[in-house]
Amino acid sequence: MGIFERKEGVTASSWIYDTLRQDLVNGRFTAGEKLAISALKERYGVGLSPLREALNRLAAYGLLIQENQRGFRVPRLARDELDDIADMRRELEGMALERAIQRGDAEWESELLAAAHRLKRADEAPEMEEEWERLHMRFHRTLVAPCGSAWLLRFIEQLHDQFDRYRRLAPGEPEVRRVLDAQHGELVELALARDVKGARTLMDDHIQRSYEVALGSFARELDPADRQQAGVGSADLLSRR
Incomplete structure (x- = not known):
């Protein structure tokens, strides 16, 4: 069960994108960490489709790395x-x-x-x-x-x-x-x-x-x-x- 609440009128896709973006910027995930889709679904209480859309957008934005057929990873610090x-x-x-x-x-x-x-x-x-x-x-x-x-x-x-x-x-x-x-x-x-x-x-x-x-x-x-x-x-x- 997700512990986050979405404001009324905000789509699941927009909400999970904004929430994940802030969590990545704020260091809620470890640099280099591989993100488990199932764990993210449980943590944020969202469906697979809006979650994948958000992850793809965040990869395009540069806050995630998309690995071929292996999911997503938080960029390392350098x-x-x-x-x-x-x-x-x-x-x-x-x-x-x-x-x-x-x-x-x-x-x-x-x-x-x-x-x-x-x-x-x-x-x-x-x-x-x-x-x-x-x-x-x-x-x-x-x-x-x-x-x-x-x-x-x-x-x-x-x-x-x-x-x-x-x-x-x-x-x-x-x-x-x-x-x-x-x-x-x-x-x-x-x-x-x-x-x-x-x-x-x-x-x-x-x-x-x-x-x-x-x-x-x-x-x-x-x-x-x-x-x-x-x-x-x-x-x-x-x-x-």
Whole structure:
């Protein structure tokens, strides 16, 4: 019997896709884990058809690996992949932010202030971790929303999901979290001041700091070869944040 509830009016296919997507991003499954269809049906209380449709969509999206005639597997964590994701976030999110600042109107300014306010309230309530994650994603979406490119926004959202697979494994680091939280407010100030260069520079730093957290957090999960490639051990990475 599934322990999850579906909202009225939401199709089984859409619901299981969204639920599995969040569970994969949030680290509810182990990297490299093979997913058993029967166990997923039982856990989520859905039929085979909508489940298979969702799994195929998630494989196309990059959150699962489809193995020929062998089902689906959660992607492993890899240093070179995290490096690539962070680099692409800097490039694409920075570009989108520049365009958003140049194109954003008064309505966008109001929405951005509201998103920042909601996120700040969640910052002050550590017990609201899941709500914070939702509001954090909404803030970043709002920040770049008027960039003028639906494709750019899609790519950024996909990169965020892939990046968060690593970041969500991070243990609590209050000092790093405080710096990152403060940068959200600074990004709003620069965006409202239409300071394109300053906002781009701060966004690059924001992503870099988040990358360092993610890098340290999954060091213990790496294969020995990846640890050697990183050039440091888990303790070294964690102390560097």
